[in-house]
Every structure is written in structure tokens, then in C-alpha cells.
Amino acid sequence: MSVWLLILFAFLALLGIPLSLSLGLAAVTTLWWFDLPLSMVTQAMATSINSFLLIAVPLFILAGQIMERGGLSERIFDAAEVAVGRFRGGLGHVNIASSFVFGGISGSSVADIASLGPISIRAMTTRGYPLPYSAALTLITATLATLVPPSILIIVAAASAGQSVGAALAGGLGPGLLLALALAAYNAFAARRHGYGTLSQFDYRKSLRSLLRAIPSVGAPVIILTGMFSGIVTPTEAAGLAVLYTLLVAIVVHREMGWRDLVPLIIRAGQTAGSVLLILMVANIATYVFTVDLLPQKTTGLLGTIASSPFATLLLMGVVFLIVGMLMDIVAAALMLIPVLMPAAVNANVDPLHFLIFMVASLAVGLASPPVGTCLFATAQVSKVPVEKLVVAALPFYAVNICILVLLAAFPSIVLAPAAWLTAS
Template sequence: MIIAIAVLGVILLLLGFEMFLVLGIPALVTKEAFFGRLPDPAVVQKIFGGIDHTTLLAIPFFIFAAHLMGSGQIARNLTGLVRSLIGHTRGGMGHTVIGGSMAFGSVSGSAPATVAAMGKMVYPEMRKSGFSQKFSLGLLVASAETALLIPPSITFIIYGWMTGTSIARLFAGGLAVGIFLGLAFAVYVMIESRRAGIQGDARTTWKERAMAVKTAGWALGMPAIILGGIYSGTITPTEAAAVSVVYAIFVEMVVYRNFGFGDLFRITEQSAIATSVIFVLLAMGGLISFFVTMAQVPTGISNFLTAIDAGPLTFLIIVNVLFLIAGMFIDPNSALLILVPPLYPVATSLGVDPVHFGMIVTLNISLGMITPPFGLDIFVASSTLGKPVLDIIKGVWPFVLVNIIVLLIVTYVPEISLFIPNLIFG
């Protein structure tokens, strides 16, 4: 049965069907072919009941907040603050792109939103600093990956919903892994800067830095509220997401006065469309996951690993290879919905910590965002900057290799993922 699902899904993908149909049609065909006695209302219940979860309310709120900040002044002020602090280092503009992406990711949780918000701001500045077009495009697209790891992360919310893992612990683990990935990119920026002879900006004075902090004060309030509230236990991730929307509207409309009610309506519409796309995928992914579980695929995988005497390390290699291949051809969120349900029970049975496994999965999802030929962030950057997709692909390959190195280290050094969660929550 699982072979039939896979073959039908591949055929639909090659024929150019939308991703929600690639997930949904095989599930419905499987139901009729193998589970004919299952009443039709049960399918409808799985589609709608699967996304009827309080945790998932955080997704539309964070998407809305990301669109508000990307259209307003918060993203620009955060980037300006980062540049004032580290712009004087060698290749300072490159480090600013990484730091700015991490800062924006700490209030948005979305890699595509980070690419769109940062692209027009930082790409011209990178070119002025002396970086090549290829490197500038690659760094812009790759650094946005940190938004999926630096909390709040929409990917962590989906993974936590699917597996029952504490989202607060996932956020804490993602903080360390996201910083680790950002530092790896920074090392590559330093290497490229030395090779190309690129210097940094003029060193800013402490007075100028204090002014930058003052200018970004309202913007800094966002991550303080979100992360401080969650880690202190004052508010849940869902409540933090709702607060972030109210805060962003207040800051952009009342404090900065960047847009009026007409702009707010337009941004709301864009956010609603983006949210609908994700929730349709979640609904269809939940349905096909139900039938995959009914087919006892996790048990089959576990029995296969036992037969070949494979331990956790071998299993995690298989996981990384599966996600790498899937990320090249399908939407990363779809890969998450397809692969996690059968793989997660096997991971826990082998003693892999759920938070550590979540970091591995999310790093793979991040990699899928920039992996040719269908990396989502590549197309977002192309649309935002008006650059050919092939030019962006040429620039992103070195960062794919850096990402793979980080993925392997995080995979086989669990302490990177678990140190902060254990420190905060025990």
C-alpha cells in the first residue's frame, strides 16, 4: 500500500499538480482501495479535526506579525542596530545580513518573510561593500534559514503539534542551533572577505550605537516580549503570537506611523492567503499521515532497522538523506508532514530525544528551503530582487555545503540541541 501511495504521489508531482493535491489525492485513493469500510465522514473529520488545535493558532498570528514588520519599520531598525554593532568588522555588511536575519527571525519565525523583508534593504548595501552578486544572493537566501531555528519558529510549532513535543523546549533548543548555524555562515563570510579583500564599515562611536539602540527600542521590545514571556512561563507560544500582532500594529501604526488602515487591510489579506496555504497543506498532510500510520509504516521501518542491526546513528543518516532528497523536489513543509509521522516513533524507540530530533528535522527543512531546483527561498529572492533563479542557485551552493556540515555536527552532538532546554527546564 505504501508503495502505491508513493508512486501515485510522484506521478502527480511530475504532472505539475499543486502540493495539497499531491498529498490529498493519494490519501483518498488509499481510503477507497484499502480502507473501503471507513465511512466518508471519518475522512472529513481527519481533514478538519487535524488542524483544530489551539497550538496551531500561533501560525496565523506569527505570519501576520511578520508581514506587518516586513512592511514597516521594525525590520529596518533591527538591521540598523545590528550594523552599528558589527558593521566595522571585516566583511561587516555580510555579518550584518546574518545578524539582521537572525534578529528578524526572532520576531517572525518565517524564512520566506525574512528573505522578502531583508532583500531590498541589504542586497544593494552588500554590492556596495564589494561582495560579488553571486555571493550576496547566496548569503541573503541562506541566512534567512536561521529564522526557522531562532524562536519563534513556525516549523517548531508544526513539529510540536505533530509529535506532542514541548514547543517551549523546541524554542530553547532552536536558539542554540540557530546561533550555531549563523556563526558557521559568519566564518564563511570572513573567508570570502579575506579572499576578496573586503573591509568593514567605519567603526561607529558609542554615542552612535546608543542612538541606534534608542531608534530600535520599540523593535527590540518584540523579541523581549515573545521570548521572555515564553521562557518565564508567563504566556504560552500561542498567546505570545497574539501579543506580537497587537504589539506590531501598535508600533507600526501609532509609534512609527508607517501605514494606515488601508495598508493594514492589504497586509491582513496577504497574511490570510499565506496562512491558508499552510493550513491546507497541514490538513492534507494530516490525512495522508493517518493512512500511513494505519498501514503500520513506522513498525515496518523499525523492523527493518532491527533486521539490519542499525542503531541511532545509522537511523539519523537515513533521516538526513531522506529529507535532503525530499527537500530538492517538494515543499519543505510537505516533507515535514510526510516524513515525520513514520520516522518520529522510530526515533523515540531508538532513544533519540524528541527535541534533538526536532532540531535535525528543522535543519533539514531549512536546507530544503535553499536546495535547488525547487528551494522556496530561492524563488522568493528572485521575485523580491528581480534576479534570475539560476544566478541565485549559483550563489547558494557553498552555503548548502556549510549547512550540511552544521547538520552533521548537530546530528551527532546532541548536547548542542539539548543544553539550553535542559538548563532552562531541567
Template sequence: MTVLGILITVFLVLMLLSVPIAVAMGVASALALLIATDLPLVAVGQRMLVILDSFPFLALPFFILAGLFMEQGGITRRLVDFAAIFVGRITGGLAQVLVGANLVMSGTSGSSVADCAATGTVLIPAMAKAGYSRAFAAALTAAAATAGPLIPPSIMFVLYGAIANVSIGQLFIAGIVPGLFVGLYLGIAAYLISKKRQYPKLPPVTLREAAITTVKAAPALLMPIVVLGGIVGGVFTPTEAGAIAAVYGFVVSMFVYREMKWSHLRGMLVTTGVISAAVMLIVSAASLFSWILTRERAPELLAGALTHFTNNPMVFLLFINIILLVLGCFLEAISLLIMMTPILVPLAAAYGVDPVHFGIVVVLNLTIGLNTPPVGMNMFIVCAISKITVTEYTREALPFLLALLLVLLLITYVPQTVLWLPASLPS
């Protein structure tokens, strides 16, 4: 059997046995090298370690820690109150607040799963108490959290940029408009459903109440402005921005909001270390896996097959969207991103697709997968919070998934929606 045959066969068998993806990629790669090549076993360790010697990866634990600081500091409640000022008076007020709060939360956590858990814990019970269907609230929460990895800072953009050698700052800026489109399309879907079901508006707020709420939320709202402003202004690199975001989150949560205690710090540092180590283990295993694929000319073979099928980049992007949406239903988003990026980016380059545009398309694809059965992490989180079944969730999630697919089609086939903002700002 060939190297590729052993690699793919062992990997698929291990995945069917529910072996963790990092272990599956590592074992499949090691067996393929040992059985079908003359390379020494030490090559496995070397290839797994070389990818970790990358400066951009230093941003990963800092952005994770910044998100944990802001969550512990009571940011969710303040951002929910802030969002209510602007969208609460629309039909289905709490539904619009949920979408708006997720958009604002995205600028502090960088993670879809974190946004989903934070806003879901606060708003799903509140929406149920106000007469909203629990399944509706759960489905909208999961869908709205899709904006998390699109609006900076974004953990998935850090990973994609580091692996594909693409500017993380450009990715951060390019994700803003697609993230806003996610909020707009979901807001329209929520409005139409709320109007049909006669879900209520929120009561009006006075100008004084609005001012007080805005002042309370201002420290949290400033984080993405500080991060993006520093990157765009050339004050610091995206990696340094991660450290600044962590320090800013610590100061705001500890000394401004005063909801984080020194006793919380150890647990958050441990959590950051565990999450970072898990991600970097996947990165190492995926690096070895993709190196073997590249060594065996798999990207060239795949590119040849695709170009024989079509030379049209629009058809290529449709093909990639379908593949990623299907894979996203069965594999975890970050694992899939790390595994597929080294394979797909050269293919996209062969078709003349801008790597920044392609990165936004890939990340949105994989984030949509977080909301779909059978393994969507956001789906399981909101089902647990709302105490509903996956079947109930899926029925209510369909219109929101349709809205997300429309955004995906928009950014795929109108690249200017992604690229005009980075092009209009200083490099």
C-alpha cells in the first residue's frame, strides 16, 4: 500500500473509532512513514516541533486569556444591557439584543463557543421567561455566536494566518464586514419570526439610563478598538496585540468592574494553558499530517483533478464550500481548520483566490459547522442551557442556518465585501 493509502486509511479508521483527532493524525502519519518510507522515526518528532517555532502562535494564549478575563469580569451582562439600548425596541426585542450582544462580545472573546456559552446563560432563561420559545432562543444563540471568530480578535484567524503565512492583521480587519453581515441577516430572520409569533418589544429606556449603561459598557467596548487601532496604526503587531489585550482585560475585570478576584487568576491561567496545549498538539499533529500529504504531492494531484474538472475559481469555491460544510458537521472546527489549511491554501492560490478572502470563507464555513448536528459544539451548549432536544433545536435552527448560508454565498462570490476594508486602510 502507498504512503497516502496507509495515511488516509488509518486516519479514517481511527476517526470512526472516536479517537481524538490529534492522536488520529499523529498515529496515521507515524505508521505511514514507518511502513512505506525509509525515513527514521526521529523525523516524526522533528516535523511536529518545527511548526511550533512560530512567532504568531504566541498570540494564541494571550487572546484566550484576554477572553477569560473579560468573561470573569461580568462583561456579558453589561454588553447585553448596552445592546438593548439600540435594538430592544424592535419587534422581538430580546432576540435582537441577543444578536447585538453576540456581535459586541465577539470583539472581546475571539471564540464562538465562548460567546455562545456566555450569552446563552444570560439570555436564554430571560427569553423563555418573556414568552419566547426555548428552542427559538437556543437556535438563535448558537447562530449569533457565529460572528465570534469573524470579528477581531479571533483565535481562528491567528491559527489560519500562522499556518498559511497570511497577515493576521489583514485577517482581523477583513473579518469585520462579514461579521456585521452575520448580525444583519440573523437580525432580519429573527425579526420576521418574532413578528409572525408576536414576540414582544422591550420597554423604552430614558436618555439617562442609556448614558449610564453606555458608560458601564465602555471599558469592554474599547478592547477591540485598542487591539485593531494599534494594529492598523502600526503601533504593535497582532502577536503583541494579544499580550496587550490580556493586560487590558485583566485591568478592566480586576480594577474597573471589580468582579474578578485574585483567587480566580490561577484557574484562568491553568485553563489558558490547557486550551493552548490542546490546540498546539493538534497543530503539531496536523503539521506532520499535511507535510506527508505535501511530500506525496497530494495537493498537486488534487489541483490537477480539480483543474481538469473546472478552471473557474467560482466553481472551485463552491466545491470547497460544500466540502467544508459537510466536514464541519462531523469534525471540530479548529481541528478541521488546522488540518485543511495547508492543503487548501495552495489550491486556492492556483485558482487565483486571494488568501485573505479565502481565509474568511474557510473560517465562516467551519463556524457554521459548530451549529449543526451531529457534533456541533454550539448546538450542544445551547441544548444543555435550554434543556431541549437536538430535534427541537434543529427544527428552529433551519431559518438561521439559511441566513448564515446566504452570508457565506455573499462573501464567497462578492470578494469586495471582505477585501475593501483592508485595502482602504494603511498596510
């Protein structure tokens, strides 16, 4: 039954039918073919989005779009340049730092590329970095938004898995920091070895002016994350706070957008969030089919005969996550894989939160990988670098990502320690 659903889904997707529609048609056809109640379609779809937490998804998307339109992204980049831009490889570090901060507001990798991508690539190439290298670094740093709270994928995955969204968001902070530091280390090595970038003199007045201009923008993630992890606000309330704060800064402080500009942004945010939530709805129908077919139990038994430890289990699952993430939308991938593989992971003594964040980190690589990586094609469009050249330039960064995934599989504390500390404080 499950195999029939997956084959039909793959066939429809290869025909070019949107993933949400392909998955929905495959699930409904499977229900009809095996004489299962079709009433489960509406029931599963309605149940999947009947959650106050999911309101955070469109709100964080809207906050990211306000940042892009209101000039907050550019000021975040300028502030990061003041901090580390004058060192060898500094603009590469600026690229990483600004993406990390931006991800702490928008939770969207594609939004990161759309807003910060052109700024980062133009600044790096002007300072002597090769265009393919600049584009590749921008591509990989954009995936930080998938790990750094408030990651939209983590919110959706945690809600689907029945886990604490706050703990899951906190759990993504450790891997996000580790990946950012690893990328910075490689960037410093590459810049020194190949002579990338030019050194500039420190201008005290210019630096002070850039920092003062950026304070309202940089304050957004500080206020949002502090409020969320201190327990003052829930993730959904933090999303509303993000919209209000970024809107206030964009309209009142920076004055780079007006109230009339808000309507198109709301429409775009609704369209983007709608596509994410539609996948969540139809994936819940597929989850029902998997449950009836006892697929989680079958998978648990199979993995139990192959992997003998939590580390080996996660490594084996990581291969699956990487392959699936390269072939389909990562939100759809997460929602299909959670009900199938999470019980097997728990049976192998893997903490559910550790499993979720490891899955998200693995799938995030798919955002930057061929053949369907959303961030890959967005970066190619922004940078005007052909996809094949961009992939070749990004190979060292893919290697860095794989090393981080191995560390995440081996050391659960990278995920669990920040989650325990931040949710308890």
C-alpha cells in the first residue's frame, strides 16, 4: 500500500505536477484503490493545520519580506562588515554572519538569498573574491536560516511530530552555530591560501555610523529570540512581534517603505505560506496510509537488523535524508519521513528532538544541491553563475556540511544541550 503511494507520487512528480498536488492525488488514489474511507481526506487535512503554532509560519515569512523591502537586510550586512570585514577573508565572514542574523528573523533560506544575496555577492566580487566562490558561499550560508531559530521548517516539523516547537527551535541553535563557525574556518583558510579579498583600513567614523544605523535592525532577532526562549512569548507570539517590530523599523525608523507597500507583501507571504501548509495538509493523508500499512513498524524492524547503535542509525538515515532532500521539496520530504523514520529512531534510543534537528540539517543540504535545490537555482539567478559552475565551486562547502552532520549524529549534546538550557532559562 505504501509502496503504491510512493511510486504513484514519484510518477506524478516526474510529470511536472506540483509536489503538493502529486502527493495529494497519490494519497487519495491509494485510499480509493485499497477501499479505505475517503472521509479521511478532509479529516486529516483539517486536523493537520488545526494548530495555533502554525500561524507563526506566514508571520515569519512576512517579517522576512518586510526586512528585504524596508532596508533592514542591507544594514545588517553593513554592521557585520564593521565587525569582521577588514580582516583577510573578512567579507566571507560578513556573508556568514549576516545570513545567521537574518535567519534569526525570517526563518527562510530563499528570503536570505533574495535580500542579502545580491548585496553579499556584489561586495565580495568588488573586493577581489571570484564570482563563483562568492556565489557558492552565499548559497551555503543561506541554508543557515533552516537551522537557526525561528526556522520555518523546524516549526512545521516539530508541530507535525508532536514535539515542543520551542525546544526544537532552541535545538537548532547549536548546529547552526557549529555550521557557521565551520564555514568561517574554511573561508579563512581559502582566503589565505588563494589570496581572496583585499584588506581595507579601519575607518572609525564610518564604522560607528554603520553600527548606529544597524542597531534597530540587529535588535530584531535579539528581542524575538530573547522573548521566545525566556518564556515571555510563545513562538507564534514571537512571530507576531517580529512582524510588528520589522514593520516599525522599516516605516518609522528607516522610512524605506510605506503602509501601501504592506499589502503586496502580505499577499506574497500568504502565497508562500499557503504552499507550505498545503503540503502539510496532504502529507497528513499520506501519514494515515503509512500508519494503516504499518510502515513505521516495518521500517523499525528493518533498521534494527542493519544498524546497532544510535550513531549508526542516524548515519544510515542521514544518507536517506540527503538523497530525498536532493530530489524533492524539503518540507514535503520532512513531513513524509517523520512518521516513517521517527519511530525507528526512537526505537534505536535516539532522542526525538535529536532526530528532528538532524533530519532538518540533512535536508537543508538538499536546498543547495542539484537537481531541484531551491536555493541553488535562486543563487544562480541572482549571481548569473551557471548552475554547473556553482555546484563545482560549492563542493568544499558540501564537504563541510557533511562533516557537521557526522558530528551531529555522534554528539547529541550539540542539539540537546542548547534546547535544555534555553527552554529552562
